[in-house]
Amino acid sequence: MNGNAVLDINDLKVSFKVRRAGRKYQVRAVDGVSLSLAEGEVLGIVGESGCGKTTVGRSIVGLVRPDSGSISFKGRDVTGAGLRDMRLNIRMVFQDPYASLNPRRAIGDSVAEAGDINGFFTSRAGRSAAIAAALTAVGLDPSFAARYPYELSGGQRQRAGIARTILPSPSIVIADEPVSALDVSVQAQVLNLMMDLREQLGLSMLFISHDLGVIGRISNRVAVMYMGRIVEQAATRTVLDDPRHPYTRSLVAAIPKPDPSRRILGAIETGEPPSLFKRPSGCAYAPRCPLASDRCLVDVPELRSVDDRALACHNV
Amino acid sequence: MSRDGAIFWLKPFIARPIALMGLGILLATVLAATFAPWLAPYDPYAIDPSIRLTPPNALHWFGTDQFGRDTLSRAIQSARMALLIGSGVVMFALVTGVPIGVLSALFPRLGHVLMRMVDVLMAFPSLLLALGLIVVLGPSVVNAILAIGLGYMTTTTRIVYGLTLRLRTETYVEASRSMGAGTAWLIGKHILPNLVSPLLVQASFVFAFAQLGAASLDFLGLGAPPEIPSWGNMLAESRTFITRAPWLLFFPGMMIVATAFSLNLVGDALRDRLDPRFRQLLGEKG
Incomplete structure (x- = not known):
């Protein structure tokens, strides 16, 4: 590459x-x-x-x-x-x-x-x-x-x-x-x-x-993984300042901030990741995602290039 | 404080007088075996019918047997056989059990076969197994060691197998593998050094049970040949005189109990030393 x-x-x-x-x-x-x-x-x-990040390292x-x-x-x-x-x-x-x-x-x-x-x-x-x-x-x-x-x-x-x-x-x-x-x-x-x-x-x-x-x-760069796949990848600043994938947004929102007024409200998800034994048929994040649409439940989003980053989501 | 320093190992014995007593009895037995010819007041084989079945007295502290042989001298001489059998059984159990256990844990396919065979051996009571083998091989000291050792090979294998299964998933073993270590390196540098302590404890218990096993075989006439003094043989020879000369059974019996008991005490103390859960007992923080 x-x-x-x-x-x-x-x-x-x-x-x-x-x-x-x-x-x-x-x-x-x-x-x-x-x-x-x-x-x-x-x-x-x-x-x-359990998202597979350690397994990536161990395979290397x-x-x-x-x-x-x-x-x-x-x-x-x-x-x-x-x-x-x-x-x-x-x-x-x-x-x-x-x-x-x-x-x-x-x-x-x-x-x-x-x-x-x-x-x-x-x-x-x-x-x-x-x-x-x-x-x-x-x-x-x-x-x-x-x-x-x-x-x-x-x-x-x-x-x-x-x-x-x-x-x-x-x-x-x-x-x-x-x-x-x-x-x-x-x-x-x-x-x-x-x-x-x-x-x-x-x-x-x-x-x-x-x-x-x-x-x-x-x-310098961050790859965000969810259930064995990369959902967003970009320069560190881009990810921290402007997270786009709903999962990345919830991760960024979870970072403790000195100024609580800067929190991204409503972005922290509820529930747990689905079991690896029963992977959802569509996007793995769909069951917890605030933006999930009908398409997300059947169609797995591919990682594609969007602006300054790679992103795997149908709705952003 | 170094883990291998003398103080480290002596501490559980100092903390508990009974363990120290066990260590003392054990050392006395080793000394008796080493210096038997000089310590024994009489020739253990010398027959003197004129003093047969003399009760304990100032000349013969443990009395004499039906041939007029000095029981004390024979008991001291017997310590040699006891230590020979004990160390032989421990050696046999370790030399066979450690490789089988380690390799079974590292190579699961091989392990399935070997450990099932070990399970079959474990299904028999160890004395029964020993008796069966002696019947096939014929009674001798070496065969007694093999027969008793086989029974303890199985428990040693089980312990080593279980420990190795745990060790091979330790992060430091993975780290070593990630740096390209082969099986020989992992066994030599990581697995065996971590097996030493638990095996030391296991060895002390095997040694103790080997004493009892050897005494049982001797008593049944299937162990050391009758002309060789051993505590089991002494019991076997004198059992017909139990009412006329009880000292003939009391002293060798006491020796068997004392060595087995003291080995167990020492084993307990070693285990307490090596198991961090017992650190508090020794006044150390966990």
């Missing part, structure tokens, strides 16, 4: 087999997502729990195998692949800093793991120096290399988790809700750290979050 895109995702579909009450179901978590990530760009993916690093569609890194197809080059180039920061570090491994070993697995280090001294540099880069003292996760706070653990993704330095970091498990004060520090690192290392970043406020601070 894009000339300077480092990552191209085309019509990605992922489904899971689920057994419930003795019956087998096929649950489609991602239903035809296309994204492209430009060099040095931060693309935010926002959506509520090869943790889930897509049913169809393609993922290419710098023009090379890496769909579900185990290419060494890709493994070191695309790395993931995980949501829960308490679960993402092995309690029985020293921080230094966890930080150096990608290098160790892929035979990156040539000498013991070089390895220690690289660990120290990575820890320093995330604002931890190099002495943390010898400590164990239980000795660290949540924020320190997440810093260690980030250090793990930058040794050796990758091209792309997939950040899956990297701050949602942290205190608000620590969230800001970790976000700032990620922005600094992005600049220093020239990273491209896919930033997955359910919090549009957090996404707004860090990303």
Whole structure:
């Protein structure tokens, strides 16, 4: 697609087999997502729990195998692949800093793991120096290399988790809700750290979050997902200042504002997303949508280009 | 405080005197087995019909048996057999149970087959299983270890299987996979290190139950050959003298109870140490 895109995702579909009450179901978590990530760009993916945003990230690093569609890194197809080059180039920061570090491994070993697995280090001294540099880069003292996760706070653990993704330095970091498990004060520090690192290392970043406020601070572009599909995609400012899709409007309305009079009234939806087991035949958002018309119940809106954005809605 | 420091492991024993007592009995047994020839006041095999069935006295603290052999010396010598059987059974259970459990959890298709076979073995009471095997293989020390070990291989496999199923979905294992780690890396760096603590606890219980199992086999004449002193053999030989010389049963019986009980105490203390839910008992925050 894009000339300077480092990552191209085309019509990605992922489904899971689920057994419930003795019956087998096929649950489609991602239903035809296309994204492209430009060099040095931060693309935010926002959506509520179960919308498939994490599954998109996990398919990129090869943790889930897509049913169809393609993922290419710098023009090379890496769909579900185990290419060494890709493994070191695309790395993931995980949501829960308490679960993402092995309690029985020293921080230094966890930080150096990608290098160790892929035979990156040539000498013991070089390895220690690289660990120290990575820890320093995330604002931890190099002495943390010898400590164990239980000795660290949540924020320190997440810093260690980030250090793990930058040794050796990758091209792309997939950040899956990297701050949602942290205190608000620590969230800001970790976000700032990620922005600094992005600049220093020239990273491209896919930033997955359910919090549009957090996404707004860090990303250049935002893709809004609902039930496995992208419903709106545009530059961050465009999405925050002028949301058009009714679902995006409700997300923007839900961001706490210093000035309550600026709230978009009446935009916050009621009810819950429909079950993934019983996907509505038309637009997945129709049952909750204030603008839903008869057409929305039967006809799935395609993502189309409207003005300065991509939008999937019949009525705006 | 390091998780692997000596204080870390000693704390549950210091906090509870009864666990410390268990540890003491256990150490005494190990010492007795190691230094048996020097500790035993008499040759455990020496026969002296002139003093047969002597009750406990200053010369023979535990009395003598129907051949005039010193019961104390034989009881000390028997600690060797007890430790041999115990460690043999633990080794067998771990060497077979850990690979089967780990591989079954990581490769579900293989797991379905292997775990059903383990379930079949588990359906038999372990002593019955051991008896059946001894009948087929013939009585010997090695066969006793195999027969008892097979029963505990199943429980070890089950524990390892369950833990590995949980471990493989841990985020740090996923993180490792996302960085290109293969199965060998995941097992060596993530799964096995996290199995060490629970297996240490399991090993102490298996060791204890192996004592009882070995004593039962010996008593039935299906364990160690009768000429080798073991607590079970001593019980078996002297049961016809139970009314005339009760000390012949009392002392070896007491040894079996003491080692099994102390191993259970040690196992409990280790479990409390490793299970965060018990941290409060040790005066540490969770």
